[in-house]
Amino acid sequence: MSTVFARIPLWRDVRVLRIGAQVLFVLFIVLIANWFYTNLQINLERTGIRFGFDFLWTTAGFGISEGLPFEPTDSYGYAFWVGIVNTLRVIGLGILLATLLGLIAGIARLSSNWLVRQIASVYIETIRNTPLVVQLFFWYTAIFLKLPRVDESIVLPGPIYLSQRGLALPKPYATETFSLWGYGLLVSLLVALAVYVGRRIYLERAQRPGFAGLWAFGVFVLGAFVGWLVLPGAPIAWEMPTLGRFNLEGGWQLSPEFAALLAGLVVYTGAFIAEIVRGGILAVPKGQTEAARALGLRPLQVLRLVVIPQALRVIVPPLTSQYLNLAKNSSLAVAIGYPDLFNVANTIINQSGRAIEMVLLIMISYLTMSLLTSAFMNWYNRRVRLIER
Amino acid sequence: MRLIFRWLRENLFSTWYNTLLTVLVIWFLWVAFSGLFQWAVRDAVWSGGAAACQQARQLAQAEGRSWGACWTVIPENLKLFLAGTYPAGELWRIWVCVYISAAMLGLSAGVWRGLVRDVVVALGAAALVLLVLPFSWTERLWMFGIVLALVVPLGLRWVARSRIPRVRWILGGGWLALPILVVWLIGGGGPLPKVESTQWGGLMLTVLLAVIGIVASFPLGVLLALGRQSTLPIVRWFSILYIEIVRGVPLITVIFMASLMLPLFLPGHLRIDQALRAMIAFTLFTAAYIAENVRGGLQSISRGQIEAAQALGLSHWLTTLFIVLPQALRAVIPANVGQFISLFKDTSLVFVAALLDLFNIGRSILANPQWLGTDREVLLFVAFVYWVFTYAMAHLSRRLETILGVGER
Known part of the structure; x- marks a missing residue:
């Protein structure tokens, strides 16, 4: 037997071929990478920039309009951190509200009321078929910037003030008790x-x-x-925004940029989530509900013990990718001037000329966020997944 | 009459809370639509340029009422919306591109029939509708040409089918060559005067970026998908790394990188213009998503197919090329149409690379002091154009799914 194998020529031996193919592949990649690297070296030398991250500790020299307190004398690194926190703020609130909206719209699309069903599908079809950045720009320039001046604010019950300066909501705060x-x-x-x-x-x-x-x-x-x-006094009280002479004071104030970005992301992602929710509910066969009823479960029990667990199994994986999309789409803040991490990094590049370092930092930040979100959702998915015998 | 009442009772007033819901929704719609109607139709200015809008607004302000939409901004800037700052003397080249594409479609409809013919009929109908709109006569003549370009090849199909053998292969090759021909026609070179890509814009650039992006990313995506399924560990890990990194970052950063950093990674004498950089970014980005779609298709091929091919004596590569890929790609056509739709929408992100596509030409029109305050009109128009395209494509994709019978075998 061994003599037969020994006679296989080298160029037809699968083991050799496999290794050879991989060596060739690596060589190819290394050559390209090397070519890029040499060009980079030459180009950087010509512009006189040296690669390194020490510029992060130098003074930024620009202001950031919202988020953590930031002075122009603070460092680039801190500016980037402020951007990250701003991004996380939008993502956190956005995921929460988009899920809520998607749930409502998805259920509305299955409503027994014809009008409600039609409105839900018109909402889903228009929003899903137009670019998000157009919608964001619409929210910003055509809605939030067209609101009345501060002294003529629209007051909604709450009180919530709507004006050119954005949104002002009551803010809960802790009292001494x-x-x-x-x-x-x-x-x-x-x-x-x-x-x-x-x-x-x-x-x-x-x-x-x-x-x-x-x-x-x-x-x-x-x-x-x-x-x-x-307790003698309520531990949490509401700080109401009040209309001052020229400005709104107190309360929880959202800039028009933040409000537009949040509204755009929530409405856009909500439409996609609605489709997922609808698909998930439809994926539970009718027989399941009927069988559960036949076993004597009450309607709420049917929903809690039979329908929702099975629908969740279908819903969670695509929902994860929608959350990731929302996180990535938050970078469109740059179109309307909200200082998120991409926007701040863009300013830093314009100021310092450190394109490569900042692009690396941007990509690492988004990758980390994506990986963390998908890790969490995968953990949750394992919990709701079908465990087969 | 009784039928109508029954329908109303079943669909709108079945229970007390449904009745309440219906009444609330009708009230809401009434409020929303009466306001919208006032703004978009009753008080709107339809023609007369910026001066007419100014007048209407001043009049309304003097009377203390709200003013209507200024729709005249659309026809006044139509050329910008469609072709950007493309030199007016060279516009015929874009029309020629449209004609060639239409003629190719018409010819394909003759050969393949089925869905392609429906597409041709729909496009022809759309062109006829456009003819009714108040365009100038020269523009109408150009548009009528589209109808002819669509319909005439349809009549030629018998000639083509009987005389030329392998007409399908020729047509397929024609479709592959079409993007190159179109880029040459639009960009110039050789006998045609050159038009720099900074002058490309509007809807033309949007379509061009989307089509080039999807065509170029497809082979790369298939390779990546095969790489991810490969038994060679280094190839597999490289593919996984590429796909996951690209899918983990926003498109905007990829475009940003291509427009800002690509020149740094290339030798100084190799200059790439902005449009090409954006195309490279779209290609690299979309390839990762297509790879994931194709992987789904590859995984759906049953093991028996591969084993049967091996039993027939086909080598690994022949099995992949003639047994696995054709079936896998057929299964993922709808998913890839979906990818094309989102790429079409995502072309609006090219503002990062300072290009003026449909959306960003709209932004630049808004920056013109003459058209100050027409944000809603311009943005609604832009959104509407995107919507028409994507909705039509989504519809097509659903039809395609039923025709291919995906998920039924």
């Missing part, structure tokens, strides 16, 4: 944990299903509520 209430919360959390464990043990012994988590949650809420009532 808050720390006492916080201790109370801690205690009720511990009690709730004890209740949860006790309940689980009891249910295990009694061999019957039940809601241990719900009990614990109830105990926690009860503790929080009792604490609120017992």
Whole structure:
């Protein structure tokens, strides 16, 4: 036998070919990379820039209109950090609101009411088929900048002030009794944990299903509520925005850039999420609901125990990619001048000329965000996934 | 009559909360549409240039009421919207491109029939509708040419089919050559005077970027997908790394990188203009997404197909080329049409590379003091054009899915 194998020529031996192909591939990549690198060296030498990240500690010399407090005397590195925090702010709020909107629109599209169904599909079809950046620009220049001046603000109940300067909402703040209430919360959390464990043990012994988590949650809420009532003053109060002579004061103020970016991202991503939600609900066969009803489950139980777990399994993977899209799309802030990480990095490049370093930093930031989000969603997906026997 | 009542009762007033919902929605629609109607139709200015808008606005301000839309901004700037700052004397070249594409479509409709013919009919109808709109007579003549270019080859199809053998192969080759021909016609070179890519713009640039992007990224995407499935570890890891990095960053950073850093990585004498840089960025970016689509197709091929091919004595490469890829690519056509749609929308991001596509030419019109305050009109028009294209393509993709029977075999 061995003599037969020995006679296979080298150029037809699969093992050799495999290694040879990979060596060739690596050589090809290395050659291209080397060519790029030499060109880069020559080009950088000509412009007199040396690669390195020490410029991050030098003074920025420009201002950032919102986010963490930032002075022109602060460093480039800190400016970039302010940009990252601004991006995270938009992404966090955006994901929350887009999920909510998508859920509502997706369910509305399956409504038994014809008008509601039509409105939902018109919303989804128009928003999905136009570019996001056009929508963002529309929100910014055609809606938020066209709002009345501050002294003629539109006042919605709340009070929420809408004006050219953006949105002003009531802001919750902690009063002096808050720390006492916080201790109370801690205690009720511990009690709730004890209740949860006790309940689980009891249910295990009694061999019957039940809601241990719900009990614990109830105990926690009860503790929080009792604490609120017992304390002399409310631990959390609302700071209302007030209309000053020329400006709005106090409250939670959102710039028109932030508001436009948030609105654009939420409305756009919401339309995509709506389609996912609709698909997920439709993916649960009708027989499942009917079988659950036949077994004597109540309608809410059918929803909680049969429909939602199965719909989630279909919904979560595409939902993850929509969240990632929202995170990546937040970089379009540059079109309307919201100082997110891409926009700030762009300014830094214009000021310092350090294109390569900043582009590297931008890409690393987005990659980290993407990886973290998908890691979390994959963990969640494993929890809701079908576990087959 | 009874049918109508029954429909109303079942769809709008089935329960008390449905009735409440219906009433609320009707009230909301009434408020929204009456305002919209006032602005977009009743008080709107349809012609007369910027001066007419100015007049209408002053009149409305004097009377203390709100003024309407200034739609005249669209026809006044139509050339900019469609072709950007392309030299007016060379505009015929764009028309020729449109004609050649239309004639190719007409010819294909003759040969392939089916879906292509529906597309031709729809496009012809759209061109006829455009004829009714108030364009100048020369423009109408140009547009009528489109209809002819679509329909005449359809009549030629019997001639083509009977006389020329392998007409399908020739046509396929023609489609592959079309982008090159179009780029040459628009960019110039040789006997045609050169038009710098900084002068390309408007809808023309949008379509060009999207088409070139999808055509160029397709082979790269297929290679990456095959690389990701490869048994060679280095090739596989390289493909995975490329795909995941590109999919993990926003498109805007890729365009930014191409427009800012590409010149740094190339020797000084090799100058690439902005349009080409944007095309490279779109290609590199879209390839990663196409690779993932194609991977889905590759995974859907049953193991039996490959084993049968091997049993017949086909080598690894022959199996891939003639057994796996044709089936896989057929399965992912709808997904790739979806990719094309999102690429079409994403061309609006070229402002990072200082190019003036449909959206960004709109922005530059808004920056003109003459048209100050027409943001809504311009943006709505731009959005509408994008919508028409993407909606039509989405519709096409759904039709394609049923025709190909994806997911039914």
